[in-house]
Amino acid sequence: MIERGLRILLPLLVLVLVIAGWQAIVALNHIPPYVLPAPGLVLSTLISDGALLMHSLWVTLLTTFEGFLLAAIGGIGLAILFSQSRLIEYSLYPYAVILQVTPIVAIAPLLLIYLPQPLAVLACAWIVAFFPVLANTTLGLRSVDHNLIALFELYKASRWQLLWNLKLPSALPQMLAGLRIAGGLSLIGAVVAEIAAGSAGAGSGLAYRIAESGYRLNIPRMFAALLLLSLAGVAIFFALSAASHMILRRWHESAVTRER
Amino acid sequence: MNSRHRAIVALRNVGKTFESGTVALRGFDLDVADGEFVSLLGPSGCGKSTALRIVAGLSAASEGAIEWPGGAHEARIGFVFQEPTLMPWADVAANVRLPLKLAHADEARARAAAAQTLARVGLADFADAYPRELSGGMKMRASIARALVTEPRLLLMDEPFAALDEITRFKLNNELLTLWQELRRTVIFVTHSVFESVYLSQRIVVMTPRPGRVFAEVSIDAPYPRDEKFRTSADYAGFCRLVSEALGKVMAEPVP
Numbered sequence: 114m115i116e117r118g119l120r121i122l123l124p125l126l127v128l129v130l131v132i133a134g135w136q137a138i139v140a141l142n143h144i145p146p147y148v149l150p151a152p153g154l155v156l157s158t159l160i161s162d163g164a165l166l167m168h169s170l171w172v173t174l175l176t177t178f179e180g181f182l183l184a185a186i187g188g189i190g191l192a193i194l195f196s197q198s199r200l201i202e203y204s205l206y207p208y209a210v211i212l213q214v215t216p217i218v219a220i221a222p223l224l225l226i227y228l229p230q231p232l233a234v235l236a237c238a239w240i241v242a243f244f245p246v247l248a249n250t251t252l253g254l255r256s257v258d259h260n261l262i263a264l265f266e267l268y269k270a271s272r273w274q275l276l277w278n279l280k281l282p283s284a285l286p287q288m289l290a291g292l293r294i295a296g297g298l299s300l301i302g303a304v305v306a307e308i309a310a311g312s313a314g315a316g317s318g319l320a321y322r323i324a325e326s327g328y329r330l331n332i333p334r335m336f337a338a339l340l341l342l343s344l345a346g347v348a349i350f351f352a353l354s355a356a357s358h359m360i361l362r363r364w365h366e367s368a369v370t371r372e373r
Numbered sequence: 374m375n376s377r378h379r380a381i382v383a384l385r386n387v388g389k390t391f392e393s394g395t396v397a398l399r400g401f402d403l404d405v406a407d408g409e410f411v412s413l414l415g416p417s418g419c420g421k422s423t424a425l426r427i428v429a430g431l432s433a434a435s436e437g438a439i440e441w442p443g444g445a446h447e448a449r450i451g452f453v454f455q456e457p458t459l460m461p462w463a464d465v466a467a468n469v470r471l472p473l474k475l476a477h478a479d480e481a482r483a484r485a486a487a488a489q490t491l492a493r494v495g496l497a498d499f500a501d502a503y504p505r506e507l508s509g510g511m512k513m514r515a516s517i518a519r520a521l522v523t524e525p526r527l528l529l530m531d532e533p534f535a536a537l538d539e540i541t542r543f544k545l546n547n548e549l550l551t552l553w554q555e556l557r558r559t560v561i562f563v564t565h566s567v568f569e570s571v572y573l574s575q576r577i578v579v580m581t582p583r584p585g586r587v588f589a590e591v592s593i594d595a596p597y598p599r600d601e602k603f604r605t606s607a608d609y610a611g612f613c614r615l616v617s618e619a620l621g622k623v624m625a626e627p628v629p
Contacts, residue, residue: 260458268475
């Protein structure tokens with residue numbers, strides 16, 4: 114109980130100390146806000162620019178969510194396809210890897226040339242997010258208990274029954290781990306693409322606001338947008354972790370609290 | 374031995390060579406009579422599990438033939454693995470129902486059959502529990518219930534109690550014998566325990582080390598029901614000595 118309290122209390126204490134230190138440094142050194150705004154100013158900017166920033170947050174979150182959804186569908190779908198046919202896996206897997214190891218920052222400008230901007234941003238979010246889903250789900254589908262597979266064979270299970278009743282539930286923990294990573298990555302992909310598109314100037318997402326505010330030396334708004342971005346990332350992580358926990362809590366070791 | 378019964382399955386000169394080149398079985402012959410309780414006994418790696426998997430159709434024989442004189446192959450087989458092999462994401466009842474579900478059995482009827490089988494193995498109160506909430510012995514009971522739910526004529530058991538403690542193992546031995554006497558299924562039981570095989574079986578097939586073949590057959594002519602009294606009797610000790618000697622001879626044989 115005490116440990117649990119400390120786990121919440123200690124990071125909060127650190128946060129308070131950092132903010133107080135930040136405020137003190139800005140005040141004592143008379144640092145102008147276009148170099149480093151004080152935390153109070155960031156907060157008031159967050160409120161005064163609230164409508165604009167919230168709209169941008171909504172745009173970025175929507176892209177992130179769409180990218181995540183497509184990554185989930187694409188990653189899980191491709192993993193299932195791989196598990197059904199070795200030939201398809203051999204043919205496509207190397208390209209999935211290439212797509213993953215090529216830095217998204219380098220791909221984004223190209224995509225922006227060939228695709229309309231909202232689509233290019235979405236494509237970036239998808240590209241970075243889908244691989245962990247694919248890799249983890251593939252691992253999960255391959256790690257099925259061999260004896261359970263034998264059991265299904267013994268009872269003459271069809272391919273579909275094997276997939277639906279054994280392989281997919283068995284792969285669920287890994288699949289959820291992949292989705293948890295994908296949520297954060299999808300946000301990163303959306304941000305990278307928005308930044309890359311920034312100079313083109315047609316966007317309105319949070320990262321675009323950051324780039325735009327940078328050009329205008331509106332540093333307080335930059336910080337406010339950055340704060341919203343990290344909060345969005347944290348929220349996504351917690352939401353997916355909670356979902357994963359809810360799904361696995363009855364049976365998987367990772368979600369079951371150990372009794373001592 | 375049970376010559377009055379017709380055979381349910383017969384292995385003729387069965388051999389199995391794995392892709393790695395390992396010869397697991399060579400010239401393996403076995404006749405199992407309908408309703409019989411027979412044990413395959415041998416040192417680890419002698420191919421007894423392989424023989425069992427070949428009977429189950431989970432592995433194909435490289436040579437020889439498997440005959441089903443009564444056409445029993447279609448009459449269903451139950452298989453119990455060394456591990457309980459339960460689906461961790463499904464509760465006990467759903468695990469036991471699985472074979473019926475895979476056969477597209479009527480849902481209500483499958484539920485009833487699962488409940489009945491669970492009651493038979495003493496797990497009626499744990500139908501809604503998840504496997505991780507069960508002890509090792511209870512998991513194995515659930516596994517046995519799953520094998521029995523299709524009312525198989527032939528029950529294949531691959532060292533099912535090897536991983537359990539002795540107290541639980543004795544208890545499950547007794548329960549298995551009770552089940553066998555009630556249901557009169559044919560059981561092929563793989564074990565490396567002389568004591569377990571003597572306690573359970575009507576007949577013990579002692580196998581040679583790899584490549585496995587039949588070295589000796591010992592009939593355990595002791596009446597059922599067998600219980601703790603039998604486990605401590607002089608007869609039991611005598612049979613154990615007999616089987617141990619056969620096993621000792623097998624191990625002393627030069628590898629061909």
